[in-house]
Amino acid sequence: MNLIPAAADFGAAQPAPAAGDAEALHLALDGWEGPLDLLLDLARRQKVDLRRISILGLVDQYLSYIDRAEALRLELAADYLVMAAWLAYLKSALLLPREEQEEPSPEELALRLQLRLERLAAMRDAAARLMARDRLGRDVFARGAPEGLRVDRRNAWTCEWFDLVQAYGQVKARTAPVVHMVRDRKVMTLDSALSRLSAMLGLTLDWLDLQAFLPPSGDGEWADPQLRRSALASSFVAALELARLGKAELAQDETFGPLRLRGVRA
């Protein structure tokens, strides 16, 4: 009895047979797609309206078919055997006296099977009729080279009133003349560097580092690093100028190395 619910629903509820089983079945059972397919084929061989088929006759045919397949020692997929067991039960139930029946009645089970066969048959016929229609690309053809419909994009520009006015305000703010005030800064001028270097070169003919020509850093305002940088820059330019005038020689042994200079006797 516990077979019934499962068997009555054997379609989707059944696990698919393993690939190997399906293959064996395919050969053995001539390409039927499962027990319902086989049953439908057997039913159609009765050559009557599916609504008038003999379920008992169908059951006998199915069982004998499965028996034969087993006799040939073919591996039968589980769902074929489950269906066989269920049909064997159905047959015995249909043959039993009515009073001893439990719910659901064997007539109901038989009807369910018949309804399912009808529905599968209906869809199989429908599929065949569908496939036989004049099909686009096989029997009838659409235009081979349609020009296509063009959709041109047109921009609808938008701008908010506030954005416009704000943009103008910002242009004006951005381009307003700005006065730059340069603060007076202590520097050593080129002139003072020139006279300082000329005077010091007169005192010796030795090579001296450019740094040595700067005012001593401990000396009051010359401690200011900014002023010292200015002194170095001006002294460097002054040294170049003196070299150009032939009053001094410059030497540097390596890139970024110390710059040395000495005076040239006229």
Place this chain on the structure above:
Amino acid sequence: MAWQPAEALDILERAVEAAVFAATAPMTAEAIAAHLGGAEVGGVRAALARLAQDYAGRGVHLVERGGRWHFQTAPDLAHLLRREREEQRRLSRAATEVLAIVAYHEPVSRAEIEAIRGVQTAKGTLDVLLEAGWVRVAGRREVPGRPVIYATTPAFLAHFGLASRRDLPGIDELRAAGLLDPVDEALAGALELPGRHELMPETRIETENALDKNE
């Protein structure tokens, strides 16, 4: 039906003709109207109807498929136009069955398809139909598990030359015979369970007859 003299064609009719002709896919009357700069849909429909009559009997027909219009060659010329190189990959029997079940029962879940076929549906079977553009996912059914449900597409109707699903071969007869109803519903009707009296009496009688024979 004779062709209209070209002089009798108004600009809308010519424009509709040209638009459908030039389009790369079937077009609804609304899309045509929108494309023609907001022509009246009613006018476009009338033009389509007149054009369809114009072309009836010619080598090319104007047809409606699922509310979309396109030109296609006349079916009776198939034997002259069939091209070897365009021979389509044959659908497997499983795929054609699944397609028919989706078309006649839509929207339908995979479990419902399998219940009708009595076998599990291989993964690739639905994929082939989805890839062909004939079947689409139409959402989920609001039942436990929320299964995906499938339906056919306008391309399906166009491919099989159906103006609408009402044109599916034999669908009226199948519906009248209750063959599109689920088995449980048909069973309940056949057994005259309460609340199932709306089933066709003929169907009930026939199934009862069938039962009688089986006893």
Place this chain on the structure above:
Amino acid sequence: MAWQPAEALDILERAVEAAVFAATAPMTAEAIAAHLGGAEVGGVRAALARLAQDYAGRGVHLVERGGRWHFQTAPDLAHLLRREREEQRRLSRAATEVLAIVAYHEPVSRAEIEAIRGVQTAKGTLDVLLEAGWVRVAGRREVPGRPVIYATTPAFLAHFGLASRRDLPGIDELRAAGLLDPVDEALAGALELPGRHELMPETRIETENALDKNE
């Protein structure tokens, strides 16, 4: 030229019509004949000629180009088969600035715009404003080089809901709205309401300077 009644069409004419329609490229009469299983080329030619007459005046024409036949939409309908779709787009920051400058200073040359903005103005920026229909070419300035000068259009006033350019907010209003921070007081004083006949002296100097530079 009236269409032939469909009944008058022979099978060859219909087949030729369908074959050319379904072809992916224009076909010679010979190719059509071969495609139709060896029809007579002369018959195909005659059918093509009759079909071409059939379609004259319709939305679709059958035309011959270099001995090859194909259908195409009627040339006079080309404008109907192209549709414009509007896309809302915001004006860029640069374009907004240029538009504002044109509005406050019109008529104004590109060099003057650049002098006011303090940056070069891409050609595309003015094109956008011309395309939007907010700025128009208002002639040329009679100075060396005869530069094109630009002004706003009625569409500009309409878009911004202005009765006239006098409705553009003056400098005092801009400052009150905090739109002129941090602007030099002297320059702010120089800016007054637009729509007058003379540009502000300072502005004129700026633009003249700009002109000098360009010469």
